[in-house]
Amino acid sequence: xxxxxxxxxxxxxxxxxxxxxxxxxxxxxxxxxxxxxxxxxxxxxxxxxxxxxxxxxxxxxxxxxxxxxxxxxxxxxxxxxxxxxxxxxxxxxxxxxxxxxxxxxxxxxxxxxxxxxxxxxxxxxxxxxxxxxxxxxxxxxxxxxxxxxxxxxxxxxxxxxxxxxxxxxxxxxxxxxxxxxxxxxxxxxxxxxxxxxxxxxxxxxxxxxxxxxxxxxxxxxxxxxxxx
Numbered sequence: 001x002x003x004x005x006x007x008x009x010x011x012x013x014x015x016x017x018x019x020x021x022x023x024x025x026x027x028x029x030x031x032x033x034x035x036x037x038x039x040x041x042x043x044x045x046x047x048x049x050x051x052x053x054x055x056x057x058x059x060x061x062x063x064x065x066x067x068x069x070x071x072x073x074x075x076x077x078x079x080x081x082x083x084x085x086x087x088x089x090x091x092x093x094x095x096x097x098x099x100x101x102x103x104x105x106x107x108x109x110x111x112x113x114x115x116x117x118x119x120x121x122x123x124x125x126x127x128x129x130x131x132x133x134x135x136x137x138x139x140x141x142x143x144x145x146x147x148x149x150x151x152x153x154x155x156x157x158x159x160x161x162x163x164x165x166x167x168x169x170x171x172x173x174x175x176x177x178x179x180x181x182x183x184x185x186x187x188x189x190x191x192x193x194x195x196x197x198x199x200x201x202x203x204x205x206x207x208x209x210x211x212x213x214x215x216x217x218x219x220x221x222x223x224x225x226x227x228x
Contacts, residue, residue, distance in 0.1 A: 002140050002222055005125045005214075006132035009145035010191060011095065011179050012152025014202045014210065018145065019127040020075055021211045026125065026218070031118050032068060032076055033128035033135075034098065036111045038089035039066050039080045041097030051100040058106035066114070092160055092167055092175075099179050102129070103186040112189075130189040132197050141221050142197035143214060151203045152176050 005026075007019050016032055023030035041051070043064060049056045067079040078086045088094070101107045108130075115135050119126055126135070132142035147155075153173035160167045183191040193199060198217050202210050 002218070003123045004119050004136050004139040005141045005143070005218060006136050006139040006194075006197075007125065007127040007143045007145060007214075008129055008132050008191070008193070008197065009127075009143075010152065010176075010183065012156045012176055013145040013147050014155070014207070015127040015145050017207055018202070018210050018214065019125045021207060022214050022218075023125040025211060025215060026123070029070070029118070029122050029124040030076060031115065031124050031126040032078070033111065033115050033126055033131060035068065035076065035078045035089060036066050036114065037098040037102040037107070038094050039078060039085060040064065040107055040111070041101045042085060042089055042094055043080060044101060045094075045097050051097065052104070054104055054106050057101060057104050058110070061107055061110035068118075087163075090163065092165055092172075095175065095179065099182045103182065103188065105188045108134075108188050129183055129191045132194040133192060134189045137194070141218055142194050143217065144193040144197040144199045145210075146199065146201055147203040149173060149176055149180070 007015050009015050020030050040061060044051055044057065044060055049060055065081050069077040069079060071077050077084060078089060112135050115126060118124065119136060132139055150173065153169060153176050156176065157167055157169045157172045200210065200213055
């Protein structure tokens with residue numbers, strides 16, 4: 001039985017928006033793994049925990065509760081130890097914090113365990129950097145979303161402006177390229193396309209078009225399973 005759709009890809013490829021919409025279409029849960037790493041990064045920053053101190057980060061993760069609460073719009077409310085940090089974790093500076101803590105083995109191990117627990121409870125769409133390669137390597141449906149760095153920077157700049165966080169497009173592009181390097185070269189669970197993942201380039205496509213493409217991929221896998 002198909003229970004997990006794993007969506008990976010670089011920052012700004014549209015994973016969160018597409019995953020939410022796909023989960024709604026399927027009637028499944030949506031699990032934003034990136035929100036978990038952002039929450040850990042935010043908490044570490046608030047507490048003054050060094051982002052390369054594995055022992056301290058392991059203790060922080062063990063003493064942290066992250067709840068993803070579905071909201072009526074199809075998104076999720078992110079609660080960090082009971083506090084709603086849905087807006088705080090989307091601040092531009094938190095992107096770098098998330099990228100840095102996600103490179104640490106204790107953090108990836110702790111968040112990976114939690115993600116597997118959530119995905120095993122009910123059918124879910126998960127998106128992140130290593131969902132299809134590490135967290136759910138046996139997922140029947142794996143998608144690798146991508147887009148040009150320029151397109152991803154344009155989207156991110158527009159998103160920040162909508163949230164009242166003005167940002168220069170050139171600076172956002174530089175940050176995205178830096179995060180791509182960090183995510184793809186980190187020692188633990190680097191960003192890469194799983195061998196059996198379907199690549200979908202979202203450059204120039206609207207959300208509905210991307211979601212429809214993913215629905216077709218899911219239906220094709222379900223059809224093969226029924227006929228197999």
